[in-house]
Amino acid sequence: MELFKRNKAATAVLIVLACVGVGAWIYQLMGGLAVTGMSNGVSWGAYITMFMFFVGLSAGGLIVASSASVFHIKAFKQVAMPAVILSTVCICLAGMFVLIDLGGIQRVWRVVTGPNPASPLVWDICVITCYLVINILYLHFMRKGAERAVAMVSRFALPCAILVHSVTAWIFGLQIAKEGWFSAIMAPIFMASAMDSGLALLLIVLSALNASGRFKTPKELIASLAGLLATCIAVDAYFIFCEVLTMGYPGAAGAETLALMVTGPTAPFFWFEVIGGLLVPFCVLVFAKNRAKTGLVVGASVLVVAGVLCKRVWLLFTSFIGQNVAGAPGVMTADGWAMAGSYAPTLVEVTIIVGVVSVGALGFMALASKLLQPAAEEETVPAATSRTSAPELEFDPQVA
Template sequence: MSENTSAAKPASAPTAKFGGKGLTIGIVVAALVAAVGVVLWGIQLTGGLVQTGMRNFDSWGLYITSFMFLVGLSAGGLIISSVPRAFGMKGFGGISKVAVWTSICCTVLAIAFVVIDLGHPLRLWELFAYSNLGSPLMWDIIVLSAYLILSIVYLWATIRFEGGKGSEKSLRVISVVALVCAILVHSVTAWIFGLLPGHEFWYTALLAPWFVTSALVCGVSLVLVVVIVLRHVGYMQLDQQNIVKMVKMLGVFIMVDLYFFGCDLLTAGFPGGSGAETVAMLVFGPLAPFFWIEIIGCLVAALVCFVPKLRTNPLIVIAAVLAIVGIFCKRVQLLVGGFQIPNLDYANAMSPYTVTDWSAGMLGAYQGMVYWPTPLEFGVTMGVFGLGVLMLLLGLKFLPLKPNEQSH
């Protein structure tokens, strides 16, 4: 009862003032980080992908892991923005435009990682000129491109409607299409992995639901962090009851995501099951740190979401960050784990171009977790995320993302 009473009270007006010198400094720093990333990418283009930790044994690495992670962040943000309008429900206090803009930023970064992983931007032409429409990879490229366009259209339509120039019916139609596309883009991304029977950890029908629930977890978490920070610095005013609604929803998403994970682990690791080696690798093997960070972090985040006394804004931000980190660790487990236990015997031929630790002989090359990103990969990745922060800050400064009466 006390929770409902306190939640119903509007939040006090922020004392801070958004913008000014602090925002300018943030934009400059983010631009510098992005510029460093571009320089490092240029170095990668001149020397080739052999400068990364990826080899034939682990042909995907940090770039594709980040791609999967960012698609989840973008889809989650668009889903929580479009669901209230699509079903005629009460929203979350006018956060729709901010959520959609974060979704657009994450989608641009996801596409950037695909381009970087191709090895050269000119290969984009080859991707479309010699595309195989029967490949899930091509499905994902098509759906992701449509998703980005639709997100931009959705933001444009929302701004027009809140400016009194559009109809509520047309915006609701766009919301429904955006919701379907957000779910579809993550399902197609999951099928890239789930339709490959040659990898033990990927070939599961649960992968698409996994990806959708993970997207909801990290997408809601990202929007929570952004909205709480923006309210703190005076960009927007938002009732605490709207924050609490999103926090409760985040707790449910976390538990559903852990439930799917538990179902898959139990099925694979049950005595006599074919995936016992995979489960052991996650729980006790080289991927155990990522596994336990995800499990413990998500459980702590769920505890904050479900215990009313813990729902203070600082703890909510910590819980949201733990959930985001947990989902990123889940992506690492999926991608790297899927390469560690292939269904085919390892090839005998070994060179610097086939495995990372080639100098240690066959035993060392194929022992433990082979892939680890090089400093160049970390630098390029930081540059891409710097671009995302730059886009977010520029949007907050120049786009009409602040809520108004129509936003509610």
């Protein structure tokens, strides 16, 4: 594996972190979810936060790759393979966090024997499974060079990518008892943030592959994807503004939740996302001259990914600050009954998360080493061909 050989020190560190993470997970299996910071007051924690985050990260790659075939955008075909590899790894990590959050892997069989068809959680499991299968088929057909099969899978991949993020959003958006989640535009908010975080991660990975010499992406294509990222950031910011305006309008029921969001315990995450994850990257990428500079594109992309992670934090935990029912007797804590629960991830949770991310990084390196065409081989393509395919997002006139 070429990437492993070129990055021996990084590979060794990732293997160690992955092993430590597995050890922490075994410890959690032995002690149960009591070793985490979760409780009956805050039933979802860092694992579900990372689940939402990685589901979103998987969007950008598959949408870019499928758009190459569905909308005949020739330039996107150049990065279809690394994009789908990234999407596959991210959706696998999202599934791993769900299994870890169950507390015991032996509970998985209940999904088959006792599913509740009315539950968005069951919908999400079905859609994520289909999403993973589509990613695997996509990789298989691209490796075989079966363009007709790739085009066929693309037509299912694009709506499935939209559906998987919509269903994940409905897990929260249909929770009537949580004012911060119960929203008709929760699915569009998830979809918009999935697009900008997924595209941002793809740009970071493509730049890293460029630097390693394993896979070359033309600067013109990087700039074009960065322009698309700027558009997605603007759409994401618009949906957030709509939600905040609706919650904060005089007389609206969500004013108290909004106050917690902007001034409460989760306020630092909210303001970092607004300023660092939306405003700053947009101001950088909206100018064409900045999009031509790879360093600025990567920096803005890192801010976008960090901002979306912060969004997942404030979105999840702000609604846990208040009680589901006014006047509820409280929740059980180590010191007895309390009127509200509190949460902070324990060392066990942090270790497991780092281990899972390390497994994902190793998985991407393995797949990239096996499936990506080396840059040296790409350079054998005549320069004239490169010039016609790389600079612009040309649309193939053929009909779908």
